[in-house]
Amino acid sequence: xxxxxxxxxxxxxxxxxxxxxxxxxxxxxxxxxxxxxxxxxxxxxxxxxxxxxxxxxxxxxxxxxxxxxxxxxxxxxxxxxxxxxxxxxxxxxxxxxxxxxxxxxxxxxxxxxxxxxxxxxxxxxxxxxxxxxxxxxxxxxxxxxxxxxxxxxxxxxxxxxxxxxxxxxxxxxxxxxxxxxxxxxxxxxxxxxxxxxxxxxxxxxxxxxxxxxxxxxxxxxxxxxxxxxxxxxxxxxxxxxxxxxxxxxxxxxxxxxxxxxxxxxxxxxxxxxxxxxxxxxxxxxxxxxxxx
Amino acid sequence: xxxxxxxxxxxxxxxxxxxxxxxxxxxxxxxxxxxxxxxxxxxxxxxxxxxxxxxxxxxxxxxxxxxxxxxxxxxxxxxxxxxxxxxxxxxxxxxxxxxxxxxxxxxxxxxxxxxxxxxxxxxxxxxxxxxxxxxxxxxxxxxxxxxxxxxxxxxxxxxxxxxxxxxxxxxxxxxxxxxxxxxxxxxxxxxxxxxxxxxxxxxxxxxxxxxxxxxxxxxxxxxxxxxxxxxxxxxxxxxxxxxxxxxxxxxxxxxxxxxxxxxxxxxxxxxxxxxx
Numbered sequence: 330x331x332x333x334x335x336x337x338x339x340x341x342x343x344x345x346x347x348x349x350x351x352x353x354x355x356x357x358x359x360x361x362x363x364x365x366x367x368x369x370x371x372x373x374x375x376x377x378x379x380x381x382x383x384x385x386x387x388x389x390x391x392x393x394x395x396x397x398x399x400x401x402x403x404x405x406x407x408x409x410x411x412x413x414x415x416x417x418x419x420x421x422x423x424x425x426x427x428x429x430x431x432x433x434x435x436x437x438x439x440x441x442x443x444x445x446x447x448x449x450x451x452x453x454x455x456x457x458x459x460x461x462x463x464x465x466x467x468x469x470x471x472x473x474x475x476x477x478x479x480x481x482x483x484x485x486x487x488x489x490x491x492x493x494x495x496x497x498x499x500x501x502x503x504x505x506x507x508x509x510x511x512x513x514x515x516x517x518x519x520x521x522x523x524x525x526x527x528x529x530x531x532x533x534x535x536x537x538x539x540x541x542x543x544x545x546x547x548x549x550x551x552x553x554x555x556x557x558x559x560x561x562x563x564x565x566x567x568x569x570x571x572x573x574x575x576x577x578x579x580x581x582x583x584x585x586x587x588x589x590x591x592x593x594x595x596x597x598x599x600x601x602x603x604x605x606x607x608x609x610x611x612x613x614x615x616x617x618x619x620x621x
Numbered sequence: 622x623x624x625x626x627x628x629x630x631x632x633x634x635x636x637x638x639x640x641x642x643x644x645x646x647x648x649x650x651x652x653x654x655x656x657x658x659x660x661x662x663x664x665x666x667x668x669x670x671x672x673x674x675x676x677x678x679x680x681x682x683x684x685x686x687x688x689x690x691x692x693x694x695x696x697x698x699x700x701x702x703x704x705x706x707x708x709x710x711x712x713x714x715x716x717x718x719x720x721x722x723x724x725x726x727x728x729x730x731x732x733x734x735x736x737x738x739x740x741x742x743x744x745x746x747x748x749x750x751x752x753x754x755x756x757x758x759x760x761x762x763x764x765x766x767x768x769x770x771x772x773x774x775x776x777x778x779x780x781x782x783x784x785x786x787x788x789x790x791x792x793x794x795x796x797x798x799x800x801x802x803x804x805x806x807x808x809x810x811x812x813x814x815x816x817x818x819x820x821x822x823x824x825x826x827x828x829x830x831x832x833x834x835x836x837x838x839x840x841x842x843x844x845x846x847x848x849x850x851x852x853x854x855x856x857x858x859x860x861x862x863x864x865x866x867x868x869x870x871x872x873x874x875x876x877x878x879x880x881x882x883x884x885x886x887x888x889x890x891x892x893x894x895x896x897x
Contacts, residue, residue, distance in 0.1 A: 558740045
């Protein structure tokens with residue numbers, strides 16, 4: 330039973346975390362909003378101390394109408410969609426395979442989970458050089474072995490190469506979560522279906538997949554949030570060149586490379602809105618779970 | 622009734638799973654292997670898998686060239702500091718939400734999680750302005766605070782989901798036996814909560830260690846952790862595969878080991894308790 334005293338104690342205990350997160354959310358958000366309505370070019374001498382010129386929605390419309398905007402949205406969608414498709418499909422298949430009885434399952438799990446722990450800068454560099462280098466990479470060796478001309482992956486197939494690298498990092502995450510979900514599947518149900526003569530594909534479609542639906546949704550939502558802000562993998566491999574400039578990277582370039590804070594902030598507000606739309610769906614699912 | 626599995630099927634499954642596992646692990650294996658080769662052997666055609674002279678010279682060169690130990694120490698201090706700081710702030714919050722829930726507890730939890738969704742790039746400039754203002758740029762303390770704030774929602778959530786599993790009856794029993802609030806926390810709750818706190822620390826240490834947006838953008842030389850150390854190898858320079866491999870191996874080895882230890886908690890932590 331919670332008494333009045335313990336309630337107020339509970340509120341006190343929560344206060345530091347709440348205040349810190351409130352500040353962390355509001356301070357930069359308000360500053361970004363403010364900058365997005367101003368002309369703010371630090372290299373031309375604009376500064377907060379001298380006062381920023383209010384320009385209304387000019388930055389917002391300029392960001393939308395710049396020639397780099399739509400391609401960056403397209404790149405973002407392809408990258409996020411591609412990685413999601415690869416990790417979810419392969420993740421389901423891998424999870425089902427790992428759920429079967431086998432020798433050395435623990436070791437295989439360890440091998441598969443490993444990429445998730447590799448820091449993004451390392452995985453990007455290792456793939457860029459050790460795997461995808463057009464002269465000395467493993468793929469170049471393989472291609473030459475089969476008599477084919479090696480490919481300059483990060484130039485000629487840049488977007489799919491980055492998608493590959495990012496998928497490699499996130500496949501372990503999807504697999505692990507889907508495996509956990511599969512293991513909670515009632516095996517008697519499957520056996521009954523098997524005895525009734527249901528084909529493998531039917532058993533998958535009508536029993537396994539519906540059971541996984543929730544876990545798949547969660548994988549998609551959590552990955553989307555992380556994938557929308559992919560940074561190091563692009564920064565290290567292509568630097569946004571060859572059609573790999575996502576919305577996140579475009580904003581980064583506006584703010585850091587061209588030091589156009591107003592324009593970049595307007596882009597940032599778009600990114601925040603986009604992330605929030607995804608977040609609302611995730612919240613619903615996680616929130617439902619809280620009641621259970 | 623256990624499912625009847627033929628040996629033949631088990632062999633096929635084992636072979637398939639091992640093949641896929643080895644393919645996925647290959648880039649890491651190849652990096653570790655290459656780190657023990659000379660630069661000439663590293664780019665040998667065909668690639669060398671076994672027959673080469675193992676050498677440690679790359680590790681020596683990397684340490685000498687960029688002072689690996691300094692970056693390692695920065696990573697340990699930043700990731701460790703932010704995790705401990707975050708946990709200290711999160712424990713009371715998660716505790717009160719788990720044991721004295723109010724009508725608003727759920728909303729507060731969800732709101733905390735929502736701060737995690739704020740895209741970092743959208744607030745990069747304001748944060749760096751604040752950093753300049755308070756002289757925090759390229760300091761370990763500043764980065765520690767930022768990483769703590771980024772991971773705080775996950776820490777609160779993880780702890781909350783662990784604390785919730787501690788049965789309330791035990792607390793009542795302790796209270797009936799005349800335990801004070803302090804005794805209750807020290808002798809009843811803490812021992813039961815330690816496993817949950819330990820896995821929270823572990824997972825968040827890993828997340829902070831691998832964070833690569835703020836660590837790249839808010840550091841220069843003094844406070845740069847291993848993420849930045851590796852990024853300095855991003856421009857190719859003559860023969861550098863073996864050195865790159867050695868540097869990469871050094872950057873990921875500590876966390877790979879911790880990661881393997883924490884894989885059981887990973888699922889529940891990263892799905893905020895939605896998949897267990």
